[in-house]
Amino acid sequence: MLERLKEFASEFFVTGDPLIYGADVAIGITMITIVTVLTYFKKWGWLWRNWLTTVDHKKIGIMYIIASIIMLFRGGVDALMMRLQLAMPNMDFLHPEHYNQVFTTHGTIMILFMAMPFMFGLFNVIVPLQIGARDVAFPFLNALSFWLFFLGAMLFNLSFVIGGSPDAGWLSYPPLSELSHSPGVGQNFYIWGIQISGIGSLATGINFLVTIIKMRAPGMRWMKMPMFTWSVFSTCIIILFAFPILTVTLALLFLDRFAGAHFFTLDLGGNPMMYINLIWMWGHPEVYIVVLPAFGVFSEIVSTFSRKKLFGYKSMVFAMLIISFLSFFTWAHHFFTMGSGADVNAFFAVTTMLIAIPTGVKIFNWLFTMYRGRIRMATPMMWTLAFIPCFIVGGMTGVLLSVAPADFQFHNSYFLIAHFHQVLIGGVVFGYFAGLYYWWPKMFGFQLEEKLGKWAFWTWNIGFYVCFMPQYAVGLMGMTRRLSTYGWDTGWWELNFVSTIGAFLMGVGFLFQVAQIADGIRKYKTLKASGDPWDGRTLEWSIPSPAPEYNFAVTPRGDDIDEWWEEKERRAKGIYPPEQPLEPIHMPKNSSIPFIMSVFWFVAGFGFVFGWLWMAILGLAGVGICMIARSFSYDTDYYIPVDEIKRTEASLRGSV
């Protein structure tokens, strides 16, 4: 009995690596600390009522962002481990299998569990406020989306200490990801972690499409909508069309592994290229999914901090819609070397290059917005300014890569690695940081001090160039990606060493940000933000910070593109809007079902990962019961009485 238990444990838990034991201890201590603190301060009820069961879009947004920053830490540690391994030739820090796991989880986590939730967090916090709505279209579904993402991400992360991490690359190409080549449970963790959170992403896409179409403030016609909301709209269109492809692709891979199908196997008629086509039909649009909202953030910030209307509003909108359309016609540029023939390659090369045009339009519009503006150099604006040269270089190397014949040379080299980190860090991460700094006071009601933020900005930026510029060079010198070590004779070590220094500088930048936030939380009482700390232009700045749970005491109007700015101008001239009577506000009730249902999904996923069918069925049955319970519950909303609104407004506005 004991022997069997031991045998089980040695397979179930990841053993044999001191780094993992260290992580086990760290995870254990963190969990014990959390439980102890919550129990000691009697906060379990508070946590359950205020956060775990909330349907308030602002709180859901904050939870997304917190989860995303934790994942940024994890993905970042992966990155630093890789850079350490590559700092010198013949390093013996990570053995090759471990290295494969680290680069796989780094990529997966950064795109799916860092960029996506950060983006959804900003959607949630800002979109309803910008369009003058009291909530999203489906608040219950919104909470469900968050918990599906969160528990999917946790399932994926569990692979690190239980069962073993996936190691077939962030897109899990077959045949590497097939049972014959990856017999362990790592790939199953990959499939189910992403599948569960992917369902949440699709639901969020639908939710925000309906929110934006149906819940805009009176007077806010399409061409009056704030730019960030436009970017969310175009992103959600891409999500709607791209995520079902991912769902099916992962399901088919799972059927191969679990049920013995032969979609992508090498034997019995399977076709691995089918998978690679499908995954990139989702994967390439995914790149634009994460970058478009960042463009929206930049548009808001450039206009606010230049105190000017955004230049070329309409061209910005069209550029975004064109990008979302074209994003579906570029996927084959990920495998120009696969032998699809010159015609196919030419088509995808041209569509890929075409995307540079609307993107260029946007960049010029931002520059023209700044031209003759009264620019203020606060941290959100600094990140925006840093983005522009970074994205231009990244975009141009992208065009180089899109030249199909040249790509035969660059393919899978460090040149490519440098390119996509340049657009993803320069575009996405810088964008979301800018958004976080910009909307921080709106989310939390206090402002962060800028000093540490500027330190963070400079270390991040300098670190970025030090890290990735050498990678272009070393890529042209022949170093390929996914390489766990190299010899002295290659001549790559100096550049790699410099690159590693840059990566650690970015890590220091992250620490500065953590310090900045910790410092802000410590002194938040003295840093109280007004409703409109940046002299903003759109509706979210017209209400107190943080926004009350019902957002707007009376429904605002949205007749102008920069409605709040125009309103301020009118008020300066002495024209005040007519006083509107308060009415009771209709709000959705909190619900425990999203959390419980997602836990059942987690249970089902865990069962499938280990092939324990009883557990998978138990989990799925729980999911079904939760759905039925929701369908049968009719008592899902309540009203906030006028007296309470008056009290809330008085206390929020009085103290500001």
Place this chain on the structure above:
Amino acid sequence: MAQAAAKHGENHAHGHDHGHHDPQEMKILGFWFFLISDVILFSVLFATFIVLRDNSAGGPILSELIKMPGVIAETFILLTSSFTSGLAVLAMNQGKVKQLINWLIVTAVLGASFIALEVYEFVEMVHEGFSYTTSAASGAFFTLVGTHGLHVSLGLIWMIGLMFQLKKRGITDVTRGKINVISLYWHFLDVVWIFLLSIVYLMGVM
């Protein structure tokens, strides 16, 4: 458009929702978006099937296994169920709860017979050596047709749940919304079946 209504800030007949939005209307729009995502899901399965359908790896070939009479019966049953679900909605619009539930029962029975026939067809194929793991072609076939069958089965469970709600609450704004949504879903499954019939079965035997 909703904007026009919202412009005047007026409340709809459906009561105080989010101030000026009609929740049922939003649910139907949301459901349309869900259906779009389901269209994509099926398109991917169709594409996979079309790419892999000839990869039988020396095993049985689908076109030799298709028995058209069964397929035509399935088609007839499913189309009829779509029609009866339409009659259910008509009954609902006239405010006749009992008739509505009865038509839903007819629809569900037809749906269940469709599933039964499909399962029988699958079992026959497996007996002839065309099982899920035989080849890429067999896997693609069972996954594509089976996903449709799974959709129908889930729709059945959903429909039965709604019948209980109708019994308890009658026709209200909320139950009306739910019935409208499931009828959309049911018609959608019908449309998918037409594609299955054409691409999998008719093109298979031709």
